[in-house]
Amino acid sequence: MIKNINELINNLNHDNSSTRLNSLSQLIEMAKSGVYDVVPAGGHVNNHIHTNYSFSPYSPSKAIWMAFKSGLSTAGIMDHDSISGAIEFIEAGKIAGIATTIGIECRTDFSATPLNGRRINNPDQDSIAYVAIHGIPHTQITKVDEFFSKYRYLRNERNKKMIEKINGLIFKTGIQLSFERDIIPLSKFHEGGSVTERHLLYGLSLKLIEKYGKGESLIEALKNHLSIDISKKLLTLLSDCNNPYYDYDLLGLLKSDLVQSFYIDAAEECPPISDLLVFAKEIGGISAYAYLGDITDSVTGDKKAQKFEDDYLELVFDTIAELGFNGVTYMPSRNSPDQLQRLRKLCKKHNLFEISGEDINSPRQSFICDAMKDGSYSNLKDSTWAMIGHEKVSTADMSAGMFAEKAINEYPDLYERIDVYKRLGME
Numbered sequence: 001m002i003k004n005i006n007e008l009i010n011n012l013n014h015d016n017s018s019t020r021l022n023s024l025s026q027l028i029e030m031a032k033s034g035v036y037d038v039v040p041a042g043g044h045v046n047n048h049i050h051t052n053y054s055f056s057p058y059s060p061s062k063a064i065w066m067a068f069k070s071g072l073s074t075a076g077i078m079d080h081d082s083i084s085g086a087i088e089f090i091e092a093g094k095i096a097g098i099a100t101t102i103g104i105e106c107r108t109d110f111s112a113t114p115l116n117g118r119r120i121n122n123p124d125q126d127s128i129a130y131v132a133i134h135g136i137p138h139t140q141i142t143k144v145d146e147f148f149s150k151y152r153y154l155r156n157e158r159n160k161k162m163i164e165k166i167n168g169l170i171f172k173t174g175i176q177l178s179f180e181r182d183i184i185p186l187s188k189f190h191e192g193g194s195v196t197e198r199h200l201l202y203g204l205s206l207k208l209i210e211k212y213g214k215g216e217s218l219i220e221a222l223k224n225h226l227s228i229d230i231s232k233k234l235l236t237l238l239s240d241c242n243n244p245y246y247d248y249d250l251l252g253l254l255k256s257d258l259v260q261s262f263y264i265d266a267a268e269e270c271p272p273i274s275d276l277l278v279f280a281k282e283i284g285g286i287s288a289y290a291y292l293g294d295i296t297d298s299v300t301g302d303k304k305a306q307k308f309e310d311d312y313l314e315l316v317f318d319t320i321a322e323l324g325f326n327g328v329t330y331m332p333s334r335n336s337p338d339q340l341q342r343l344r345k346l347c348k349k350h351n352l353f354e355i356s357g358e359d360i361n362s363p364r365q366s367f368i369c370d371a372m373k374d375g376s377y378s379n380l381k382d383s384t385w386a387m388i389g390h391e392k393v394s395t396a397d398m399s400a401g402m403f404a405e406k407a408i409n410e411y412p413d414l415y416e417r418i419d420v421y422k423r424l425g426m427e
Helices: 002-011 017-032 060-070 086-096 138-169 179-186 197-212 216-225 232-239 246-262 273-282 310-323 337-349 375-396 405-410 414-426
Strands: 074-080 099-109 128-134 286-290 327-330 353-356
Touching: 002 017, 017 060, 017 086, 060 074, 060 086, 074 086, 074 128, 074 375, 086 099, 086 138, 099 138, 099 273, 099 375, 128 273, 128 327, 138 179, 138 197, 138 246, 138 375, 179 197, 197 216, 197 246, 216 232, 232 246, 273 286, 273 310, 286 353, 310 337, 327 337, 337 353, 353 375, 375 414, 405 414
Parallel strands: 074 099, 286 327, 327 353
Antiparallel strands: 099 128, 128 286
16 A cells, blocks of 8 residues: 555656646545545645746646645645646646645846846846736636747746856866756756756756765765855755755755856846736736845755845835736745834735745745744735635636726725635635
8 A cells, every 4th residue: 555655646746647637636535535644724825836847846736735735725836937737736726625826937127117226036136026927817828828938948048058157167077967958858848847047956966966976975076176165054964865855955055056156147038027017917817026035044945145125125115016016925934023024014005915925846845834823924814815716706707806907996995805805715
């Protein structure tokens, strides 16, 4: 039986989506019959789960399985420049009995706004910010895919140039990376997925492990050939050859230390923010600015302490409100209570919808946000159910969405509207 369970779990990342969904169905039945223990659903929500259609150890089906066994009541897919995992994610959610939302995340160009020249919420580049479109009506999936397809190809042209720079950095190791041979197979690009900087560094991680093995030889190569300073915490993790997350821990180290040495500014692959907001409205999605906040200790271990938008947060909110954003998405576990209090006050001041989302793209991350167990964040659960309601009714009728003119006229107070759509979502 254990062998069968392990085989089913492994098949959740099978190349074939039908196999993935079938394996999930069997696992859910085992859990319901008591053969496999899971955490009972506890009302937890997460609207920002990446899958392997951008970068993640999880297929859409496995992401839902992880959500189910962790005790999530709702789960939201959020991939970079790709919505290609959404249909499987929706079906997997139905199998598991988990309410789902679908969305997409991308980098956009703010250079034509008052935020030009600022380090906004992008660790690598000024004037460029991450934004999300949540609650996309299911009838619009093809249109969203078509819109972002050109940006995925443009991104790959830059990816190829960054691979050349990486090869210049690693020449002492004797390793050379090929974009087509070593990176593309790690992605779902040929199925509509995107290739991110994490793919490049994951490919390098696998090559380094292949050449040096795990442990002391690899650590010495990192220090001597790549001049990487390894923290005590990561030194312990990379010294453990039995570490089940070794490749991801190495990826985190490389991302934290090397990106600034090979990063090439994104340009054509970042749509102007005004264009993206027009598109989000056109498809009936919920546009959200992704608040990052100044970082001290990175949750994911792949970001250094760095300052972002906190010094001019009022300007950020004035700008996004003027541009017509619907909301702000943020991660309570990544920010201090003072940051969150300030953020939430500004959301209320500008009548912006608050959306929670713990950015899941590593096997070390918990699908449950402990910070949201605090009752003061119950509004984030309400907003999630409201998004589910929005997605449900706007899939049936685009004019019935939460931020459509009809709903705003009928329920001008945002919080009343949230309550109405929450009830629709929970029906």
